[in-house]
Amino acid sequence: MRELRIHGRGGQGSVTAAELIAVAAFEGGIFAQAFPAFGVERRGAPVQAFVRFDDKKIRKRSQVYEPDYIIVQDSTLIKDVNVFMGVKQGGIVIVNTEKKPDYKVPDGVKLITIDATSIALKAIGLPITNTSLMGAFAAATGEIQFSALEKALNNRFPKELAAKNIEAAKVAFNIVKEAA
Amino acid sequence: MMEITEGSHAIAEAVRLCRPQVISAYPITPQTHIVEALADFVANGQLDAEYITVENELSALSACIGASAAGSRTYSATTSQGLALMFEVCFNAAGMRMPIIMSIANRALGAPLSIWNDQQDSISLRDSGWLQFYAEDNQEATDLHLLAYKVAEDHSIQLPAFVCFDGFILSHTYEPVDMLTQEDVDKYLPKFNPLERLDAADPISFGMYATPEYYLEFRYEMDQAQKRAKDVIAKAGKEFGAMFGRDYSALIEGYRLEDADTAIVAMGSVCGTIKDSIDEMRTEGKKVGLLKIRVFRPFPGEEIAKMLSHVKRIAVLDKNISLGAKGATVMEVRDALYGSSIPVKGYVLGLGGRDVRKRDVKEIVALCEKGPGDQFYGLRKELI
Numbered sequence: 001m002r003e004l005r006i007h008g009r010g011g012q013g014s015v016t017a018a019e020l021i022a023v024a025a026f027e028g029g030i031f032a033q034a035f036p037a038f039g040v041e042r043r044g045a046p047v048q049a050f051v052r053f054d055d056k057k058i059r060k061r062s063q064v065y066e067p068d069y070i071i072v073q074d075s076t077l078i079k080d081v082n083v084f085m086g087v088k089q090g091g092i093v094i095v096n097t098e099k100k101p102d103y104k105v106p107d108g109v110k111l112i113t114i115d116a117t118s119i120a121l122k123a124i125g126l127p128i129t130n131t132s133l134m135g136a137f138a139a140a141t142g143e144i145q146f147s148a149l150e151k152a153l154n155n156r157f158p159k160e161l162a163a164k165n166i167e168a169a170k171v172a173f174n175i176v177k178e179a180a
Numbered sequence: 181m182m183e184i185t186e187g188s189h190a191i192a193e194a195v196r197l198c199r200p201q202v203i204s205a206y207p208i209t210p211q212t213h214i215v216e217a218l219a220d221f222v223a224n225g226q227l228d229a230e231y232i233t234v235e236n237e238l239s240a241l242s243a244c245i246g247a248s249a250a251g252s253r254t255y256s257a258t259t260s261q262g263l264a265l266m267f268e269v270c271f272n273a274a275g276m277r278m279p280i281i282m283s284i285a286n287r288a289l290g291a292p293l294s295i296w297n298d299q300q301d302s303i304s305l306r307d308s309g310w311l312q313f314y315a316e317d318n319q320e321a322t323d324l325h326l327l328a329y330k331v332a333e334d335h336s337i338q339l340p341a342f343v344c345f346d347g348f349i350l351s352h353t354y355e356p357v358d359m360l361t362q363e364d365v366d367k368y369l370p371k372f373n374p375l376e377r378l379d380a381a382d383p384i385s386f387g388m389y390a391t392p393e394y395y396l397e398f399r400y401e402m403d404q405a406q407k408r409a410k411d412v413i414a415k416a417g418k419e420f421g422a423m424f425g426r427d428y429s430a431l432i433e434g435y436r437l438e439d440a441d442t443a444i445v446a447m448g449s450v451c452g453t454i455k456d457s458i459d460e461m462r463t464e465g466k467k468v469g470l471l472k473i474r475v476f477r478p479f480p481g482e483e484i485a486k487m488l489s490h491v492k493r494i495a496v497l498d499k500n501i502s503l504g505a506k507g508a509t510v511m512e513v514r515d516a517l518y519g520s521s522i523p524v525k526g527y528v529l530g531l532g533g534r535d536v537r538k539r540d541v542k543e544i545v546a547l548c549e550k551g552p553g554d555q556f557y558g559l560r561k562e563l564i
Contacts, residue, residue, distance in 0.1 A: 022354045031355075033353060035348075035354070038296065058355065059455050061346075061449045061453050062538070
């Protein structure tokens with residue numbers, strides 16, 4: 001079983017990201033489970049959402065404490081929340097930032113930074129970074145196919161909005177693929 | 181067909197396929213997504229039902245009683261404080277023998293205010309006469325609604341039923357669920373055929389005044405109906421299995437119990453985490469198994485005693501507490517095992533949404549082996 005923890009702020013679409021990643025993973029033929037850490041649905045408050053991936057039925061219901069993957073939607077969280085807590089050796093951390101990191105991820109963990117905010121502003125016209133980061137996640141981990149992500153976005157959003165979000169995801173996907 | 185969707189959505193869809201004719205509910209976290217979806221179904225014509233909007237939960241269930249007495253298949257959903265507000269009406273619905281089905285997205289009761297999961301809400305209504313089903317995952321949460329209607333509406337039962345699933349932990353989780361079709365559900369669940377109903381041409385009354393010469397017998401009849409429900413569940417659960425491949429004929433289920441030294445008894449979504457934990461303990465050579473309670477009312481006491489007759493010790497997990505006594509499940513399991521020398525130890529945990537992890541399950545097994553029981557597990561000592 002592989003586990004993903006998404007850190008964001010209320011309003012950034014972390015829960016939606018978790019749901020759509022699970023939908024895309026299921027589309028790819030594996031079992032997936034997505035759920036939020038509940039109760040802090042205030043705009044701007046730190047939030048978490050989780051996804052599990054496995055080849056067999058997932059029974060575990062506790063929150064994710066030792067993730068294989070972490071997505072940080074807002075790098076200003078890093079000073080307030082221990083976003084890297086429990087990450088596994090060989091894990092992958094994706095941080096949305098335009099800056100060079102002034103923090104360290106644990107040894108043996110791969111850090112990918114991407115300016116998802118700029119990508120989102122350009123493609124969608126809003127600083128909603130979740131879809132760009134989903135594209136980056138697909139490229140970095142291979143847990144979901146880009147085509148499955150595209151389908152999930154098309155099913156979730158009206159046509160025009162879906163197209164913009166797919167564009168944002170595609171740009172981020174290509175950046176991470178090329179850097180790999 | 182398998183579909184990945186939110187628990188609340190899967191449940192709303194299953195309820196739609198049961199063709200309720202009257203729905204009355206009041207939104208409350210974490211149940212809201214279900215009644216929102218059903219309101220949409222009614223508004224857009226996907227469900228031919230009367231959706232009665234009301235000012236609170238007491239009115240919601242009261243409206244359901246009226247509709248059920250008039251001969252309609254009825255549905256409601258609530259949780260926590262909403263269910264508490266229905267307390268009086270719950271006893272009336274059962275006493276009038278109305279087969280209303282109500283989804284309970286289990287949540288803690290205030291004060292202090294908590295929107296998070298435990299099972300105190302439905303457990304606190306255990307004496308009301310409602311059948312109580314508890315789901316481990318979203319597949320069960322959806323399927324149990326069909327089973328509940330089938331059992332509740334059986335002319336030998338005629339009692340309302342709660343279908344309980346852990347709030348947020350199941351209601352807000354996306355996972356694959358086998359979604360049934362209308363054709364399937366129609367085959368399993370025929371139209372509601374009330375034994376008696378309000379009819380102006382042939383007037384009768386429900387819920388009348390019972391003097392001391394009559395009241396005792398009413399409660400006796402309800403208790404008899406609860407007991408008969410065991411066989412009706414077995415039959416309806418078997419039929420479900422034959423049609424859809426998932427057999428719900430048993431009120432309890434064992435997991436790796438056959439040769440277990442330590443048995444864990446639990447209810448609801450925590451059973452999944454316990455199963456994963458048991459698999460790990462088994463590879464470490466520990467003989468641990470799970471007894472999952474799917475039906476809490478009627479209480480499967482004899483079935484539990486039989487399934488656990490060979491174990492050395494029993495750890496019962498309760499996501500509820502009868503303050504001043506113990507968790508509801510441990511008291512009933514101990515009662516079921518009365519006269520046996522097997523120690524039954526209770527652990528209250530997970531109240532108000534406190535997360536239960538695999539390592540917690542292992543620690544409880546270790547505690548149970550060493551001796552202490554009848555305690556809260558996972559207390560933060562620095563807060564006490």
